Amino acid sequence: MTPTGEVRHVEPPAAPSMDGAGVALAVRGLRKSFAGRTVLDGLDLRLRSGEFLALLGANGCGKSTALRCVVGLETPDGGMIHIHGREAGAARDAESARLRRRTAMVFQQVHLVRRRSVLDNVCAGALGRLPLRHSLTPLLFPRELREEAMACLDRVGLAARAAEPAGRLSGGQQQRVAIARALCQRASIVLADEPVSALDPVAADQVVGLLAELAREQRLAVAAVLHQPSLARRHADRVVGLLDGRVAVDAPAGALTEADLAALYAADRRPAEQEHR
């Protein structure tokens, strides 16, 4: 953020198709408040296919809320969400539901079903396109789905653990299974909310590296909330910093300055007004 409080917007050197084609996710003027308290205050965000975006910002600045609005876990009060150029409206109508299936979410707490096998958890990513007769129990998952899920697991390096209960894997491995579940969903946009905040540095680097690779190799649009600027600098293409529900920094990862970070996280040192729920 500049001293004048404007968005510090740095254009990447040769911006590939900033408009139209290539934009997987476009969020415009997103607003959301909880009990009269504004959390998202006109958020704008663009995410291109093949791009790995790191979202930074102090606790409570609205990062999770923004991602949850995009995947339909929260209903925004205002603003527009375009997925591959088409508007995703209320979560209930069929067309929006189909569009939202292109977006997958990866959570800090992983949210796998611990008692089920790794493979069954990955297959569950495909539930949205499976008829009920093939999804009453994991026993009915079709063979092609199992094979596809194995390929997804192989992509995250965990094919050998497919038969084990998910709860038995380490935190980093579970997070990679969650990413495989997103792949099995055939999502083209992957939103990760603090995917590595609970992981040790080595596992964290591995998971963020995996997300970056998937963006590049499979042309996925990936946005991840990260709390370590070093990870963002090393792996991300672009960094967006949120402050009080708006974009305050939007810059190529290499151009992220210490002053940007100081401005973003100054909120953490303010009294608890940001913190309480």
Next chain:
Amino acid sequence: MDVRTPSRPLAPPRRPRPSAATGVVVTVLVAAHVLAWQGTEFSPAALVEGWRGMADFLGQALPPDLSWSRVLSPGIRAALVTLAIGLLGTTLSVPFALGLALLAARTTTPDRWAYQAGRSILSFLRAVPDVVFALVFVTAVGLGPFAGVLALIFHNTGVMGKLWAEAMEEIDLGPRDALRTNGASGLQVALHAVLPAVVPQFVGLLLYRFDVNVRSSLVLGLVGAGGIGFLVNQSIKLFRFDEMVTHLMVVMALVVAVDQLSAFVRRRIGA
């Protein structure tokens, strides 16, 4: 300054006086007990005077009649019927309890109306005691164990559905949200995120209900719904208290065995 000699003695706070409300509550409670004492014709004197009746009863009841072919063998066979009533009554209520629990749990219900409907049905089934259901079904399908099974299915659906719905409301909602975001339907989410998380609690509650239901099916026998309760009732009517004691011993063995089995399995699955 020395804390033991303050310049001015500090008055310790007064204990609060019992308030008027406390007095009213105590008065009402005492009055209620006096009325209850009269209402139930409670009379220690009658108990003392009746000692002779008790002695007569014990004299007739002891020693128990352990003749194999006339008492013990039919008793054991009837006890197995009681066990069968409890088993079927529990198992056959599972699909109904599960369906209603899915409606009546906030984590899985499709909408507010289904939620209210599910909860109302469960409340009704729970509120009507199994003995009352048994009396109704005895008139409908006649004396015998079948009426007992039907009664247990109805009542147990109410109790187990409520317990299961509560178990589902207590789970971590994360896996449910995760599946919702990938477009899974409500039923798919229930089948793949909610139910797998509560399997141990469900099995534990099921075993607990089996244990309770075996004991209830004894009482159901007293109102004519088959099993060893029926034999106990008959012995009392014929003043064969020595037979009755034998039957009660069989009952005790059955209840202890079921209780142990259920506790053992629950320990094994950690529920």
